Amino acid sequence: MSLLDRGTPPDPLDVLPVRPLFSLTSTDLADGSALPLAHVDPSAGGAGTSPQLAWSGHPEQAESFAVTCYDPDAPTGSGFWHWVLVDVPASATALPTGAGGGAFPGLPAGAYHVRNDYGSKEYGGAAPPPGDVVHRYVFVVHALDVPKLEINDEVSPAVVGFNLAFHTLARAVLRVTYQR
Numbered sequence: 001m002s003l004l005d006r007g008t009p010p011d012p013l014d015v016l017p018v019r020p021l022f023s024l025t026s027t028d029l030a031d032g033s034a035l036p037l038a039h040v041d042p043s044a045g046g047a048g049t050s051p052q053l054a055w056s057g058h059p060e061q062a063e064s065f066a067v068t069c070y071d072p073d074a075p076t077g078s079g080f081w082h083w084v085l086v087d088v089p090a091s092a093t094a095l096p097t098g099a100g101g102g103a104f105p106g107l108p109a110g111a112y113h114v115r116n117d118y119g120s121k122e123y124g125g126a127a128p129p130p131g132d133v134v135h136r137y138v139f140v141v142h143a144l145d146v147p148k149l150e151i152n153d154e155v156s157p158a159v160v161g162f163n164l165a166f167h168t169l170a171r172a173v174l175r176v177t178y179q180r
Contacts, residue, residue, distance in 0.1 A: 050100025
């Protein structure tokens with residue numbers, strides 16, 4: 001029983017237009033497993049480092065990618081966006097560990113972050129309330145039909161999500177969990 005007794009929200013991909021899938025792997029994360037502390041927010045005892053991600057098998061016509069991490073189980077009524085990276089060039093097929101924070105080492109040229117729900121323009125690690133239910137973290141690489149989303153870094157994650165609904169050709173998904 002959770003301190004915040006409530007129903008289970010749907011998986012975010014269950015309410016979006018269905019798209020083909022391609023492969024997403026990570027040397028830091030294992031699909032279906034618990035999120036390692038390295039990728040948990042410092043406020044929850046972790047290091048707050050973005051995970052390594054690599055993707056393959058995406059449609060040849062992809063002109064760019066976007067990377068998102070979303071927690072549908074946050075007790076907000078609207079979930080919680082942990083990572084929103086857009087305009088990743090079509091030539092990119094991976095992000096190294098740590099590319100989502102600090103000096104953005106390994107971030108592809110032209111890619112930029114939109115403010116997450118922490119209010120910062122970088123990866124923000126998991127930090128569910130102590131004693132709450134197990135939270136799901138859905139990492140998605142979206143293959144897009146445009147080279148740029150034609151937005152700026154001041155828009156909300158919801159605006160990015162709206163644009164992704166219309167420009168996503170295919171998705172690669174990795175789901176992990178975390179509870180404290």
